[in-house]
Each structure stands twice: as C-alpha cells, then as structure tokens.
Amino acid sequence: MPKDKLKIGIYELTGCAGDALLIVDCEEELVNIFTAASIEAFLMAKSDNRHGELDVALVEGSVSTEKEKEELLDIRKRARVVVAIGGCACVGGPQAAFLDKKEWEKNLKKVYGNIEFSHSRPLQSKPIDAYIKVDCYLPGCPIGKAQFLSTFARMVNGNPPELFRFPVCVECKWHENDCLLNKDILCLGPLTLAGCGSVCPNFNVPCFGCWGPTEEANRTSEYYLLREKGFDTEVIKNRMANYSGTRITEFFEQFRKEKR
Amino acid sequence: MKTISIDHLPRVEGNGGVFATIDGHVITEVKLVINEGPRLIERLTVGKTPEEDVSIAPRICAICSVSHKNAALRAMENALGVKVQPKITLLRELAHMGEFIESHSLHVYYLALPDYVGFPNAIAMASKFPFEVKIALEMKQFGNAIMKNLNGRMIHGENMVIGGFGSFPTREDLVWIKNRAIQFMPFVFRTVELFCGLDYPTVPESDTLYACCEPGNGQYGFWGEEIILSTGEKVARDDYKSLTNEFLVSHSYCKRSHYKGNPYSVGALARVNVLGERLQGESAKMYKKYFSPRWKKNPLFHNAAQALEILYCFEKVPELVDEILAIPENPPVVPYTTKTGKGTGLVEAPRGLLIHHYEVKDGLVSDVDIITPTAQNAEDIERYCYLAAQKLLDEGKEDAIRDRMDLVVRAFDPCISCSVHMAEVKRAPSDDWKKKLAELQPAGPAFIGIGKEGRSDDRAGLDLAAGMKEAGMENVYLETEIEEDHSLEGLAGRPLIFLDIVNMGEPAGKIAMLPLQHVFWNAVLSHRLLPAVSNRLTYDQIKNAYILGIQPESIEEGGRLSNSVRAAVEKILEEITN
Numbered sequence A: 001m002p003k004d005k006l007k008i009g010i011y012e013l014t015g016c017a018g019d020a021l022l023i024v025d026c027e028e029e030l031v032n033i034f035t036a037a038s039i040e041a042f043l044m045a046k047s048d049n050r051h052g053e054l055d056v057a058l059v060e061g062s063v064s065t066e067k068e069k070e071e072l073l074d075i076r077k078r079a080r081v082v083v084a085i086g087g088c089a090c091v092g093g094p095q096a097a098f099l100d101k102k103e104w105e106k107n108l109k110k111v112y113g114n115i116e117f118s119h120s121r122p123l124q125s126k127p128i129d130a131y132i133k134v135d136c137y138l139p140g141c142p143i144g145k146a147q148f149l150s151t152f153a154r155m156v157n158g159n160p161p162e163l164f165r166f167p168v169c170v171e172c173k174w175h176e177n178d179c180l181l182n183k184d185i186l187c188l189g190p191l192t193l194a195g196c197g198s199v200c201p202n203f204n205v206p207c208f209g210c211w212g213p214t215e216e217a218n219r220t221s222e223y224y225l226l227r228e229k230g231f232d233t234e235v236i237k238n239r240m241a242n243y244s245g246t247r248i249t250e251f252f253e254q255f256r257k258e259k260r
Numbered sequence B: 001m002k003t004i005s006i007d008h009l010p011r012v013e014g015n016g017g018v019f020a021t022i023d024g025h026v027i028t029e030v031k032l033v034i035n036e037g038p039r040l041i042e043r044l045t046v047g048k049t050p051e052e053d054v055s056i057a058p059r060i061c062a063i064c065s066v067s068h069k070n071a072a073l074r075a076m077e078n079a080l081g082v083k084v085q086p087k088i089t090l091l092r093e094l095a096h097m098g099e100f101i102e103s104h105s106l107h108v109y110y111l112a113l114p115d116y117v118g119f120p121n122a123i124a125m126a127s128k129f130p131f132e133v134k135i136a137l138e139m140k141q142f143g144n145a146i147m148k149n150l151n152g153r154m155i156h157g158e159n160m161v162i163g164g165f166g167s168f169p170t171r172e173d174l175v176w177i178k179n180r181a182i183q184f185m186p187f188v189f190r191t192v193e194l195f196c197g198l199d200y201p202t203v204p205e206s207d208t209l210y211a212c213c214e215p216g217n218g219q220y221g222f223w224g225e226e227i228i229l230s231t232g233e234k235v236a237r238d239d240y241k242s243l244t245n246e247f248l249v250s251h252s253y254c255k256r257s258h259y260k261g262n263p264y265s266v267g268a269l270a271r272v273n274v275l276g277e278r279l280q281g282e283s284a285k286m287y288k289k290y291f292s293p294r295w296k297k298n299p300l301f302h303n304a305a306q307a308l309e310i311l312y313c314f315e316k317v318p319e320l321v322d323e324i325l326a327i328p329e330n331p332p333v334v335p336y337t338t339k340t341g342k343g344t345g346l347v348e349a350p351r352g353l354l355i356h357h358y359e360v361k362d363g364l365v366s367d368v369d370i371i372t373p374t375a376q377n378a379e380d381i382e383r384y385c386y387l388a389a390q391k392l393l394d395e396g397k398e399d400a401i402r403d404r405m406d407l408v409v410r411a412f413d414p415c416i417s418c419s420v421h422m423a424e425v426k427r428a429p430s431d432d433w434k435k436k437l438a439e440l441q442p443a444g445p446a447f448i449g450i451g452k453e454g455r456s457d458d459r460a461g462l463d464l465a466a467g468m469k470e471a472g473m474e475n476v477y478l479e480t481e482i483e484e485d486h487s488l489e490g491l492a493g494r495p496l497i498f499l500d501i502v503n504m505g506e507p508a509g510k511i512a513m514l515p516l517q518h519v520f521w522n523a524v525l526s527h528r529l530l531p532a533v534s535n536r537l538t539y540d541q542i543k544n545a546y547i548l549g550i551q552p553e554s555i556e557e558g559g560r561l562s563n564s565v566r567a568a569v570e571k572i573l574e575e576i577t578n
Helices: A018-024 A030-036 A066-078 A087-091 A101-112 A145-156 A168-174 A219-228 A233-241 A245-259 B050-060 B065-080 B086-117 B130-151 B171-196 B268-278 B281-290 B299-325 B373-394 B398-411 B432-443 B456-470 B479-485 B516-521 B529-535 B539-543 B563-577
Strands: A007-012 A038-042 A054-060 A063-065 A079-085 A122-126 A136-138 B016-023 B026-034 B209-214 B226-229 B234-236 B341-349 B352-361 B364-371 B423-427 B446-449 B476-478 B496-501 B511-515 B545-550
Touching: A007 A018, A007 A066, A018 A030, A018 A145, A030 A145, A054 A066, A054 A087, A063 A066, A066 A079, A066 A122, A079 A087, A079 A145, A087 A245, A101 A122, A136 A145, A219 A233, A219 A245, A233 A245, B016 B373, B016 B398, B026 B373, B026 B511, B050 B065, B050 B352, B050 B364, B065 B086, B065 B130, B065 B341, B065 B352, B086 B130, B086 B171, B086 B299, B086 B398, B130 B171, B171 B281, B171 B299, B209 B268, B209 B341, B209 B352, B226 B268, B268 B281, B268 B299, B268 B352, B281 B299, B299 B398, B352 B373, B373 B398, B432 B511, B432 B545, B432 B563, B446 B456, B446 B479, B456 B476, B456 B496, B456 B545, B456 B563, B476 B479, B511 B563, B516 B545, B539 B545, B545 B563
Parallel strands: A007 A038, A007 A054, A054 A079, A079 A136, B016 B423, B446 B476, B446 B496, B496 B545
Antiparallel strands: A063 A122, B016 B026, B209 B226, B226 B234, B341 B352, B352 B364, B511 B545
16 A cells, blocks of 8 residues: 555546446445545535646546536646546547537537527537547446446556456356347347446346447447348447447448448 | 536536626626536437437436436337336336435435535534434435346436336345335434424525426326426426426526526425425325425425425335235336337426427437426526525625525535535626626617606716717617607517616716616615516516616705716716717
C-alpha cells in the first residue's frame, strides 16, 4: 500500500449517471472506497469537490456539448491516468448511434427545433477518446460492481487493471445456460464484451449488447448466422449499432466494401 | 453524501445549476440551467423494433430505470394491443416499489436530511446519527435487491419484457422480500415521524397546481390510465399533451411544461396532495396525523411526502407478495402480431409523472415522445426559487438566499448532481439594462410610458415615451392611450416594456430592467395604472413584460424633474434611439 493515498476524481458527462450511481450503490464498500483513496471530486456523492492534480480520473458519459469537451480536456491535463467508465464514455453510448453528422443535425432539429442555446453549444455525442488519450476502458451499461471494485482495488494498490476481453458467451457457458441463438433468438452474446455475468441470458432474455463490442468479435459471421435465421438486415444492423457507438463505423464500412 | 437523480429525455442530470441575479433590491432573474448535453433518445429509437426501444429508452436515467421500463412497456403494450396477466402487473408493481424505496430513502436521508440537521453531507452526519445512516443504507439496499431480483439488475435490468417476464422470481425470493419488508417497519415509522416532523421554513410558500396519475378505483398508486389534477380535473391518457404543452428555453436542453399557461408540480408531494385521502392502514393514520394545508403550497414538504410514501411502499410490498404467491402459474410471454399502432403509458416515477408515447408502423417504432418529471417541474423550481430569493432579499437576508434555493431545488429531488452545488447568486452589473434591452430588441418590443405630470420625477416615464415618439419610433404608447382603447391584445407576441420610476432603494437616477412579474410583488410603485394594466395581460404577456425603471429622487406634488432622473432619461433615450 503506497503511503500517500491515490487522488481519484469521478466525473460525469452526458449519460444516465448510472455508472456514478453504481459506485454509490456499492453500499457496503462505499466507506472503504472513500478511505482507501482520496476522492477529490465526485459530484453525485459529495459537495466539497477539489479540482487539482489527480492520480486517476474516472470519467462517465459521452462528450455532447462544447463545455463538456473543455471540461474533459482540463481533466486530462490534471490526471495521470484517465479511465473511461461505462458505455457512453467508452464507445459513445446509445446517443452516439447517429453515425452520420447530417443525420444527427437533422434529429437535433427535430427534437429542439431552431432554438439557439445560450448556455453551451451541442456536439454530436462521441466517446471521450475522440478528444483525449484514454488509459483504460471499464465497459458496461452500467459498469459491473465486481469489475469496478476489482479495478479500483488494483489501481489503489498500484497494479494495472485486468479486464475481461472475451465475449458474454463465455460467461453464459459458465452459467450453463441454453444458447438462445440455438433457439433462433436474436442474441448479441458473441459480439459483446463480458463482465456483466451474462445477466440477461441467465434470465432467459437475449443479450442486447449493452456492454459494447469485443475487439475480436467475428461480426460478419454473426451477421450471416442471423440472416440465415431469417432476421431482417436492418434489424440486425440496428441491433449491432445500438450500444456500439462509434466503434461500429469501421465494421459497417468494411462490410459495405465486402458486399460489393 | 448528497445528490443523485434523474430524468429527461433530451437529457437532464449531471451538472446544472440555479442562478439568481440581484439588481438593487429585486431579483431580476432566476434560471435553472441544465448543462447536460442532448442525447436525442426520442429520435434514437425511431426505426428500431419495440424490443430495442424498451431496452434503450430506460437508459435515459439510471435511478428511474424501472419507472422508464414500466412506462415504456405500458405504452408499447397499448400500441401493440398486448394484454398481460394480473401476475405480470403485480410483479411489475413490486419492482416499481423497489425503485421507490431505493430512490426515496436515498433522497430523504442522504440528500435532504444533512441540510436540516446541519451537516455538509451524510458521511459527516453519521457521527451524530449513526443508526439512521446505517439503516437507511440497508433500506436503500433492500430497494435495490427487489429490483435486481425482479428485473435482473439494480440499474437497467432487462428481465421485464413486452408481454411478460424473461424469468420469474422463486417462491423463496418473494418470501424473503416480504419478510425483509416487515422487518423494516419500526424504522419506517421512525422515518415518517422524523421527516413529517421536521421544521420546514415558511419561505417559499405559494399555491400551485399538482398533477399525478389517477390509479383508479379510489386507490393510491403509481400508475393509471388517466392524469388527475389538484383541481379535480382529469386528463385522459392519450390527451396527455393537453397537460404538458412542452416548450423550450434557450438556457437548458431540458424541455418545460405549462398547463393552461401556468406551471405545475409533480412528484411525491403532488401525489400526497391529490391522492392522500385514499391512503389506507398505517399510511392513512400518519397522513391524518401530519398533513396540513401548508403541504399544498410549500415545496419543502416533498421530503415529508416522500417519507410517507416510503411507508406506503413498505405496507404494499407484503400485500403484493401475497397476491403474487396466490397465483402459482407463471404466464408465458404474450406474443403479439400487431405491426402498427400507437399507445401511451403513464406511470409515476419517484420524482413524478412520467409519460412515454409510441407509434409503431410496420413493426418498427415510427414516433416517440417522452416527458419526464423534472421537465415538468422545471418551471415551478424556478418560480419557488425566485419567491424564496426575493422574500429573503426583502428581509435583508441576502446571505441566506443561496442555501435556501439549494433547499428548494433539492426538495424537488430533480435529476442531478446539480442539487449539491446548484445555487449561485450574482449581482447585476450597473449597465445590465442595456444588455437586456438589446436582447429584447429583435422581438420588436412595445413601450408604454407611465406616470403623472406635475409630480416631480413621476413624469419620467411619460417623458421617455414622448422622446421615443419624437424620434419616430413605432409601438410607443402613453398610459392614457392604452387606458382608452384597451388594446393590449393587439400587442400579443411582443415583449412589453413599461417605462416608469421604481423605488428600488438605490441612489436616484439608477436604471434597471426588471421583469414585471417580479416587480409586482415587490418594488413600491407610485401608480394606480400598472395593476389595472396587468390585470388585462395574459400570463404569457406578463412573463414577457418588463419595467425599464429609474430610481426617483422625489415624487412630491408640484415638483420638477430632478437632475439625476433627467440624466437617466437622456441616457435611456440615447441608448434606445440609436
């Protein structure tokens, strides 16, 4: 245990605040979290926040306004290590599913009309690594308690975090669930990062992909598998895109080329 | 610990604040600003399947995710003509109770209480109230456990699906929930006594309108097919827009609501005010013991109402479990074949009325409208903050304004971290009126000069109007002209700027641009006309009306315009006519 406590800041950009809430929901561990490290800033949980140098900044949410972009750049300057927490910070979240800028502008207009906002200019939602270097990604929608606590504990003790890199299917097999794809149900388990404990398939509900994509996923194969099972092209693509944010862009582009 | 909270679609939560501006002895502006960026969730779900929608839409808000899920399911099932079995409804209601227990106990103990017992946060408060802090945490944990058990996760669970449940809780799980709820009862009573018995300040107090779901059958409850107002009026589910009338303000990505031109409140206090007489059992006894007419006009009683609802939930949970256990069969998910339709779902989220509306076409979502509680409360939050700030300023307690506004905002339990350090008070710079004037110019304001000749500085408003007319400006009137033809309707849509002297308690000649609705209640005016004029204005016009005021030196009969006021008149004319 290092002599000086790690200085940690927890920040929220645009999102549902679920990741910060999950940290608050670590009811039994909360006091330990606050004593093991020096929590410099955590808007949701405390009022005496400081804005100095940090060892670790945990950032939730996507960048969706000019002001948030500035805030993020400032956090990066102050923090030795930046960790993206949750789907919105890691991949942009559902709000980043408008991949095309024009489409986003059109929809912004549909919701807000032509009003000029006086407080902060809106930006198309992007993950935080669109603007700054990110040292570690903690996925989830919201992040998982077990993975958060183990990551937190490792960081406090000066070790790099160890995250799952395999898909939900692995956890699903650990739980000995019947494969939903075998029952012709549209399940995104093979494409989605593990860490949730395959909670949805455990409840007999298909994976919606809310933890975001795994790096090694074979999307093309899943796409054709689902096509064979009779699912509509658009439905498959939407399902893949819902929680993948900007990470899916490359795949779709490549996919378009291959199809030609 | 302090905050938490949630809601709204095109986003609310995270960071925001209330900003009050003081000019002399009046508050000239109160703004609830939400900085969170737009997420466009209403558009994101368009083109998706109904299943995807009920997965994505609840992502609006983590702490109300079960409320959003239930609202989305109810709306979607209405759209698709899906009828679920009673057991499904009961299980969903049980999950809803879990969210209320979690959210309310977090708010009253961890967010609100520290203010009333003089601690900066709940962790500091633990030194004096170790028992309360500990058991409240267990209560919150229990709420989370119910949600995890029924919906798969504490936050954003997916087990509640269109037509039913992915899988069902075991008998043991349900019995555990029931027993655990019963064990909490002594602490729940203590909670009600604590929060209903707190000494809530009398500032601000003002009547407002309350709205919530009408649960039907004379019951208290958290959802229904109609909306009921404190006036007794009812709004049918599909006519919800006639209640909410959403509109935008430029200082927030959070939309606002007005009913018949007036702000209204939703939330625990709205429910208790409208439905309180229907409470039963121990909740009814506590309601009778503590309810008073002050609850109807003081937003700080939101905390008391939430405590009362915690009791309601703890009484309801064992009842629900018994009803669920009485139905042994687990109904399979109801399939649907309908591809086109529209439907609305009404529920009460912990912080108030939540509405989801969907249209489905050829199996895909084609239109979405979601109205969150904080969006509906935003106008009243600003209004009560204004009332509190002005009252305290009048009493010479400027230093207390920030904390009191904090208290008001927090009582509404809005989305946010903003409740922690929301409030900010700033002094208007001396030439602030020029900036305001410039802001209003593009909308083509009408100027109305008010005053009386032969009464010293009282003629300043008339002189100003005359000067403007001389300079060839249009839409300039004298009070006599307005009085004669009663033609204020013709000015609809234009900002109205009354030119007058106003006693602001400032040095003579001081100029200020004051919102009319604020001045009404405060500055001492020297005229009989303004109230008469104001009675002929609609609420929309009043909100868009201002007084360009000058501090007079004297209004003695027979006196002449003083030099300081004359200088101010010339200064204004120069600014306007350029």
